[in-house]
Amino acid sequence: MKRRSFFNLILGFCTTAVSAIVGLPVLSVFFDPARKQTVRRGDKPHEFEAVESLPIDIPRKREIIQKGTDAWDRSDPKPVGAVWLVRRKGNTVDAFSVACPHLGCATGFNSEKNVFFCPCHDSAFSLEDGKTIFGPAPRGLDPLPVKIEEGKILVTFKKFIQGITSRKEA
Amino acid sequence: MRLRDWLNNRTGYRKLLDHLLNEPVLGGARWAYIFGSALAILFCIQILTGIVLAFYYSPSTKEAWGSVYYLDQEILLGWFVRGLHHYSSSAIILLLVTHLFQVFLYGAYRPPRELTWWSGILMLFVTLAFSLTGYLLPWDQKGFWATSVVASIAGTFPVIGHFLRTTLQGGNDFGNLTLTRFFGFHVFLLPAFLTSLFLFHLFLFRRNGVTPHWKRDTNELHKKTEPFWPKQIIYDIIFATALVFVLSLFVIVQHGAPLDAPADPSSSYLARPEWYFRWLFELLKIVPGKWEGPAVLGFCLFTFFFLAALPLVEKSPVPSFKNRRVHLVVAFGIAGLISWLTLSSFIADWNDKGVALQEKQAQTETAKALQLAKGGIPPGGALDLYLNDSYETGKRLFMEHCKNCHKAGGEEEGEGSAPDLTNFMTHEWVKGLIADPTDPKYFGKTKITGMDPTDVPDEDLDALTDYVLSLGGLAPHSKRGETLFEDSGCHTCHPRGNEEASDGPTLDQYGSKTWMYRVIKNPDHPLLYGEQNEMPAFDGKLLDSQIDDLINYIFNKKSLVVSEQL
Ligand code: HEM
Ligand code: FES
Numbered sequence A: 001m002k003r004r005s006f007f008n009l010i011l012g013f014c015t016t017a018v019s020a021i022v023g024l025p026v027l028s029v030f031f032d033p034a035r036k037q038t039v040r041r042g043d044k045p046h047e048f049e050a051v052e053s054l055p056i057d058i059p060r061k062r063e064i065i066q067k068g069t070d071a072w073d074r075s076d077p078k079p080v081g082a083v084w085l086v087r088r089k090g091n092t093v094d095a096f097s098v099a100c101p102h103l104g105c106a107t108g109f110n111s112e113k114n115v116f117f118c119p120c121h122d123s124a125f126s127l128e129d130g131k132t133i134f135g136p137a138p139r140g141l142d143p144l145p146v147k148i149e150e151g152k153i154l155v156t157f158k159k160f161i162q163g164i165t166s167r168k169e170a
Numbered sequence B: 001m002r003l004r005d006w007l008n009n010r011t012g013y014r015k016l017l018d019h020l021l022n023e024p025v026l027g028g029a030r031w032a033y034i035f036g037s038a039l040a041i042l043f044c045i046q047i048l049t050g051i052v053l054a055f056y057y058s059p060s061t062k063e064a065w066g067s068v069y070y071l072d073q074e075i076l077l078g079w080f081v082r083g084l085h086h087y088s089s090s091a092i093i094l095l096l097v098t099h100l101f102q103v104f105l106y107g108a109y110r111p112p113r114e115l116t117w118w119s120g121i122l123m124l125f126v127t128l129a130f131s132l133t134g135y136l137l138p139w140d141q142k143g144f145w146a147t148s149v150v151a152s153i154a155g156t157f158p159v160i161g162h163f164l165r166t167t168l169q170g171g172n173d174f175g176n177l178t179l180t181r182f183f184g185f186h187v188f189l190l191p192a193f194l195t196s197l198f199l200f201h202l203f204l205f206r207r208n209g210v211t212p213h214w215k216r217d218t219n220e221l222h223k224k225t226e227p228f229w230p231k232q233i234i235y236d237i238i239f240a241t242a243l244v245f246v247l248s249l250f251v252i253v254q255h256g257a258p259l260d261a262p263a264d265p266s267s268s269y270l271a272r273p274e275w276y277f278r279w280l281f282e283l284l285k286i287v288p289g290k291w292e293g294p295a296v297l298g299f300c301l302f303t304f305f306f307l308a309a310l311p312l313v314e315k316s317p318v319p320s321f322k323n324r325r326v327h328l329v330v331a332f333g334i335a336g337l338i339s340w341l342t343l344s345s346f347i348a349d350w351n352d353k354g355v356a357l358q359e360k361q362a363q364t365e366t367a368k369a370l371q372l373a374k375g376g377i378p379p380g381g382a383l384d385l386y387l388n389d390s391y392e393t394g395k396r397l398f399m400e401h402c403k404n405c406h407k408a409g410g411e412e413e414g415e416g417s418a419p420d421l422t423n424f425m426t427h428e429w430v431k432g433l434i435a436d437p438t439d440p441k442y443f444g445k446t447k448i449t450g451m452d453p454t455d456v457p458d459e460d461l462d463a464l465t466d467y468v469l470s471l472g473g474l475a476p477h478s479k480r481g482e483t484l485f486e487d488s489g490c491h492t493c494h495p496r497g498n499e500e501a502s503d504g505p506t507l508d509q510y511g512s513k514t515w516m517y518r519v520i521k522n523p524d525h526p527l528l529y530g531e532q533n534e535m536p537a538f539d540g541k542l543l544d545s546q547i548d549d550l551i552n553y554i555f556n557k558k559s560l561v562v563s564e565q566l
Helices: A003-033 B003-010 B013-022 B030-055 B065-076 B080-107 B114-136 B141-155 B163-171 B176-208 B219-222 B229-255 B277-288 B289-313 B323-352 B353-373 B386-389 B390-402 B428-437 B458-471 B479-487 B513-519 B544-556
Strands: A040-041 A046-050 A061-072 A072-089 A093-097 A106-108 A115-117 A125-126 A132-134 A146-149 A152-155
Touching: A003 A152, A003 B163, A003 B544, A040 A132, A046 A061, A072 A152, A072 B386, A093 A146, A093 A152, A125 B479, B003 B013, B013 B229, B013 B428, B030 B065, B030 B080, B065 B353, B080 B114, B080 B229, B080 B277, B080 B323, B114 B141, B114 B176, B141 B163, B141 B277, B141 B353, B163 B176, B277 B289, B277 B323, B289 B323, B386 B390, B386 B458, B390 B544, B428 B458, B458 B479, B513 B544
Parallel strands: none
Antiparallel strands: A040 A061, A046 A152, A061 A072, A072 A093, A106 A115, A115 A125, A125 A132, A146 A152
């Protein structure tokens, strides 16, 4: 072996070893949260008022107040999002996430035009089924599972990935 | 002198200083060259103010808002330092764009200055990254909502979107790790990156010198060449000083940087980015659904590649405007488009009533949060300010237990099967009740009957009202009212003490807290509404402190009626 290439070998070995020993753990610490459920919320359904106390076909916004953990932090119940409740004829209830499926702004309800409306990029959603009727939102409002027990409305809250046509939980 | 000699012998600083100050400026000092040094000064201001901000700032969702609040409101001149940091970041963007245009127009990107140009472009992006990460740090409504939108945008990138988003925000949702991460970027990584780029940029600039206007001929340039010190440095200093003056004046006029109410994911805050990202925001709005991703990505990539490729493709012998028509058109096209998008975004908001209303609501929330924060941030974090606030607790309790039947003139939307409590126990409310208890606003929709409308002249009604209110200490005693009360026979049904067996509810301490306690705890008590009552009794269901909060809410509910259409 030539002297030169021997030195190069040593140099190469040392740099690779040191970079690997320090660099790989650093990369791991940097990227690990990307594949973790860092923020966890309970999946117990939330109880709201009795069905009869909602008006028919006029949406009501309700806060979701929930316990959860956020990395190291276990918190008492706190607001984590909001839902639209719409009572239909025949005493069924539809629930939609308030988060706009476009990029996540909070939607509102426009009572003149009778549509859900997002003030960020002007998406509008149908009152009947939450479908997108105007604007950039790639899908309709995200429906949430509703149950009615003893006349009370129970909604399971979920968050979805925004900006895509398919509905995937975040 | 001896000390300086001593130092010079060991460091050789004179040579360095000489080198720095006497470096020739080709063609002499020019105002056109002032922007770079002004940027350096502003960046130093960011570092200095940033470091003291970091002495107070605490990167966690429970503490960030409170720590910024504390610095802003409780530390002498804290608001000024934070204001400088905030507005200086805007000034940096403005200056960067100006600087970029100056060197572009003079053709300073041309060989041998490609690397200077490229490092400059990189610095523009690093600065935008600074602004983006800094904006979230206070964890207030503005920063939270604007930055969530950005994270969502990152998530829409083809293929890598999801990974990009979760890496950026440090997990599946915004939370503590988003803040620690953004803090790490903003305070360690980006400053290190920008400083290195800047030193590289400066080194190259010193090596290759300025690029004078192409029309000036070589002879003239060489004749007029002079060292940096004094003239160019004086120009630079004058401009930078003026800039700092204007900036601090601006900070004072604005009373520092805005701090919104604490981030609340359940609220409907109107998300708007900082002004220099408005064009992007508007672009997202005007491009139809499925073209949005490609359009936004395409536009950004095009701009980036246009800037980056400029030194490689623009090879005319002289960078005169005539020789660079296409490049000028593209550059001004991009700048024009961005300005137009920015303007139309602001104009759209100015013309929107809903936006104004939501902004007003946000201001009310902000003022409230700042007021509550004076008592300290609760252990559960800044959002608990509201939970611990009697008014907010009362509101929540009202929403939960009362609003299905009662209205109270606030955000609740009762069905109104029970008396409407809007303006409860005001003169107007009680007068209306006495005038016609069967009105649907009062007991009209309940099973409570037995009292007919009171048909007396208006002044008498006023006097009666005053008298009834005086029983609970809500109005001064009215002698006339008392006489009327007895003459009209009200007392035959309504006792004014606690004697048993009466037809109507007692008016003992009517409208007072004691009376409210009774009504809320046991409305079916024989002295109150007895068998006609339909309201649930809350005795044992609500704590006294909760009833206090409810009463507080009913008497103080917001006069600000929140529009349904938001
Ligand atoms: C080009 C450089 C920089 C820009 C454009 C920039 C921009 C910003 C912005 C827009 C904010 C939010 C301010 C607000 O609205 O409250 C912020 C906050 C902050 N920055 Fe910077 N920054 C820069 C450099 C630095 C440096 C070098 C440091 C520290 C070494 C730093 C430390 C902080 C801290 C601790 C906060 C949080 C406190 C607060 O938000 O009031 N910044 N920055
Ligand atoms: S976030 Fe709702 S339209 Fe863009």
